[in-house]
Amino acid sequence: MTETLAPEIDSSDPSSFPWSVFHDRHPVLIERVATQLPRPASHRAALDALLLESTSGTITAPDVDALRHEPWPWWRPEYRGLPWGETPFLWAESYFYRRILDAVDYFVPGPWRGVDPFAPTKMGELAGEAVDDELAALDASPEWDALVQSSLWGNRADLSFQAGPTAGSETGGLIADDSDAFRALVHDRAPGAVHLIADNAGRELLPDLILLDHLLDAGLATAAVLHVKPHPYYVSDATTADVLAALNRLTGAPGRARDVGERLDGFLRDGRLEIDAHEFFCGPLTYQALPVDLRSRFAEASLTISKGDLNYRRLVGDRHWHATAPFAGLTSHFPSPLAALRTLKCDVAVGLTEETLVRLDATGKSWRLTGEYAVIHTRG
Incomplete structure (x- = not known):
């Protein structure tokens, strides 16, 4: 039997678990990524900007340089400019973690390419x-x-x-x-x-x-x-x-x-x-x-x-x-x-x-x- 589709989960409700993931859990995570390795200041700035955007801003496009080297085929242009909480939680979480990799130059040729930020x-x-x-x-x-x-x-x-x-x-x-x-x-x-x-x-x-x-x-x-x-x-x-x-x-x-x-x-x-x-x-x-x-x-x-x-x-x-x-x-x-x-x-x-x-x-x-x-x- 096929179930009638239930509503997709998003993070728009401040009393919800998905909202707490973005507003309570992600700040702790960003701080760990920023401080556990001796990163250049550019990484810290990019991580802080991502945290600010994902908690109080609207969705911006992926980094062009990173996409040139490692495309993210699930980018949804129609989400650009929307508050993060108004997009499906599964998509938003995935995009957040992809953006962490972009912030620390994981995909861009150079000394930080391929360095696992969570290692x-x-x-x-x-x-x-x-x-x-x-x-x-x-x-x-x-x-x-x-x-x-x-x-x-x-x-x-x-x-x-x-x-x-x-x-x-x-x-x-x-x-x-x-x-x-x-x-x-x-x-x-x-x-x-x-x-x-x-x-x-x-x-x-x-x-x-x-x-x-x-x-x-x-x-x-x-x-x-x-x-x-x-x-x-x-x-x-x-x-x-x-x-x-x-x-x-x-x-x-x-x-x-x-x-x-x-x-x-x-x-x-x-x-x-x-x-x-x-x-x-x-x-x-x-x-x-x-x-x-x-x-x-x-x-x-x-x-x-x-x-x-x-x-x-x-x-x-x-x-x-x-x-x-x-x-x-x-x-x-x-x-x-x-x-x-x-x-x-x-x-x-x-x-x-x-x-x-x-x-x-x-x-x-x-x-x-x-x-x-x-x-x-x-x-x-």
Whole structure:
């Protein structure tokens, strides 16, 4: 059944979560980018100008020099001159992060070309003691359910989320749980190629890689494709460089973590594990608009695992859906069987029962935003 389209989410309402992203979270983010590396004054000026424009000004066009070297095909000329909050939130967020890269000369030939503005934050997390403890836990040889839970709750490690005021330390549990169906999609079918659309680097990417290692090593997948971003995006989003850094972290650890890292290294070398970094993943379109080449890749998958909030928004549409709208119906456009693992840190929520929705609303919490709750959705 096709759902009637709900209104697109924007950031025009000062009481809304999207408004808080632009006005509370982004100033913290801009300050980090401006100060964590010894940047020239021109970078600071461009970052400050972007913050002022995105919080109290109107949308201006992308930098011409940057576009000459790396086009942004999702620029919408009709949005020029509009307040940022009056454009779709998905587009505005994506454009904001693209403009950060322009501000720090990421695409322009010169000394700052290709320097990830979020690398200090990502590398600091990856080197932390918390990662040591998590990798040491691998020595207990966790089974399937534990590996899935680790990948799921690793999605809480979102560095842009940590820049805001909504991060919670409690875990409220699964509010939609298709774990059994997910297991069946993996264990009760003939092995095939499994695709994983990554979300965050560091503490989330590590359990994702460990999950892929398990699928390949146990013969539950004949091949695996890890989809990452072709360049920095949304602070902690994983790039190829972040995958390699995570592999180094694994191979440099003691015990079973090193074994996992060495196997993954071998899987990459023999082609059973492939990294894909399609430009589409750094754009503001939903997966209904998959380009032909990427749609064909997913159509060949026996299963696609989607991680995190942004991929979830792009799967179901960044809209004010009623939380009981069916996940399967909203993702019927996707060309392969699907499993979505996500902790809730934004407004979009679907696939809940009416009973669950009433219970959550009765808590008085902003339960969609705090990262305390999670979902595992599937569509065969």
